[in-house]
Amino acid sequence: MMDLSRLSNLFEPALLRQMQEMGKYRKIEGGQTLIEPGQSIQFIPFILSGLVKVSRIDDEGREILLYYVNANESCAMTFTCCMDNHESEIRATADEEVELVMLPVSLMDEWLTRFPSWKKYVMHTIHYRFNELLKTLDQIAFQKLDERLIVYLKEKSKATGSSLINASHEQIAQDLATSRVVISRLLKRLEQDKKVLLYRNQIKLLQAFFEL
């Protein structure tokens, strides 16, 4: 049977007993799917060990990684979804062998009011996950700007008929509606990748740059 005693620093004894009693223990092989988009949510999964990959499926059926759920964590989506009997928006798969406890959704309400530790845990999970998502979102936006900068430099080069661009990072930043620091970092990366050479107020586009 499952042993939840090591969670005692996370939840109060009374809650642990409830989890022990009401929760269903499950073990899932690596690669197995936990839940698919569209399926209704009946359980809150609490991961005891292993790693769960949570991803979103786009129109063309491609998978985009949202985040991983580690041991002692739970899926933030289910907290918000299950209150209103929503369907899953995500796919969850076991990245490696996973042990988990399935907690009935029906207990959520009661637990939130009865157990301070549960409330705290839920809040913490949602907050943590939200920040994780913000991070991935930023990365996507960052890649976009990266592309825009390359296009910008190419156009500038074409317009002047030269591979030597005359502009400060500040000016470029203003053109692309971003901050100087960001441009400096992107250019630095291009320099490290041997695509450009950087000088004061000047950028030399190397051969490799035009192959981007």
Added chain:
DNA sequence: ACATTAAGTGATT
């Protein structure tokens, strides 16, 4: 030599 401006970096949100 000193002041000013451009660019580089780490940490934080």
Added chain:
DNA sequence: AATCACTTAATGT
């Protein structure tokens, strides 16, 4: 990605 704070490098006077 944006902002802040701070450092370092280049330029002008």
